Amino acid sequence: MNTEFAQKVFRIVKQIPKGETLSYKQVAILAGNEEAARAVGNILNSNYDLLIPCHRVIRSDGKIGGYNGGARKKKLLLAEECK
DNA sequence: CATTTGACGCCAA
DNA sequence: TTTGGCGCCAAAT
Numbered sequence: 070m071n072t073e074f075a076q077k078v079f080r081i082v083k084q085i086p087k088g089e090t091l092s093y094k095q096v097a098i099l100a101g102n103e104e105a106a107r108a109v110g111n112i113l114n115s116n117y118d119l120l121i122p123c124h125r126v127i128r129s130d131g132k133i134g135g136y137n138g139g140a141r142k143k144k145l146l147l148a149e150e151c152k
Numbered sequence: 153c154a155t156t157t158g159a160c161g162c163c164a165a
Numbered sequence: 166t167t168t169g170g171c172g173c174c175a176a177a178t
Contacts, residue, residue, distance in 0.1 A: 070175085070176080072175070072176090074174085074175075075175075075176090092160085092161090093159075093160055093161085094160070094161065097160085097173095097174085102173090102174070102175095104161090104172080104173050104174070105160095105173070105174045105175075106160045106161060106173080106174085107158070107159095107160045107161080107172090107173060107174055107175080108158095108160090108173075108174035108175040108176085109159085109160080109174085109175090110158070110159040110160060111157085111158055111159075111160090111174075111175055111176060111177095112159095112174095112175065112176075113159065114158070114159050114176095115158095115175085115176055115177075116176090117159095123159080126159080127159095128159085128160065128161080129160075129161065129162090130160090130161080133159090134159050134160075135158085135159030136159065137159080140159080143159090
């Protein structure tokens with residue numbers, strides 16, 4: 070990475086409270102690039118950081134989207150912590 | 153260095 | 166409402 074954008078993305082996603090979910094677009098906006106929703110997902114995927122609750126980041130459509138460990142697991146994980 | 157890829161998003165049929 | 170297609174960005178090839 071080494072890019073400010075990626076850094077912001079990580080910081081933001083890390084700060085997502087338990088039970089909260091943000092869309093890639095929202096993260097992109099908070100990161101400073103509203104039109105970088107795609108890049109956000111790409112960054113999380115390329116830099117899967119266990120310190121980052123990327124499972125809290127979903128699509129703006131409300132769909133789960135993708136996940137390194139499987140979208141299914143991600144959904145279950147969210148349901149479990151949102152509890 | 154140029155091109156493709158991909159965990160997205162929005163608009164038009 | 167469900168598809169398809171286009172546009173966007175950063176990272177990987």
